[in-house]
Amino acid sequence: MEIRTFLVLGAVLYFVPTAVAFARGVRNAGSVLVVNLFLGWTFLGWVVALAMAARSVERS
Numbered sequence: 327m328e329i330r331t332f333l334v335l336g337a338v339l340y341f342v343p344t345a346v347a348f349a350r351g352v353r354n355a356g357s358v359l360v361v362n363l364f365l366g367w368t369f370l371g372w373v374v375a376l377a378m379a380a381r382s383v384e385r386s
Contacts (some may be wrong), residue, residue: 340366347379354378 343366347358358378365371 340372343372343375343379346376350379350383352379352381352383354381 341362344355344359344362347355352358358375361371361378362375366375
């Protein structure tokens with residue numbers, strides 16, 4: 327595989343928590359994006375962003 331393929335795949339996997347947050351319509355999706363963008367490179371930051379994205383959504 328090409329290096330470009332690995333870079334694109336890595337970028338997609340990196341932003342999984344952000345995609346989950348926006349797809350689920352969580353209230354703090356912007357916060358998930360910020361945590362994911364700045365702390366996602368650490369495994370702990372990525373897990374925290376994913377946990378924030380997976381929180382239960384309030385039904386109205």
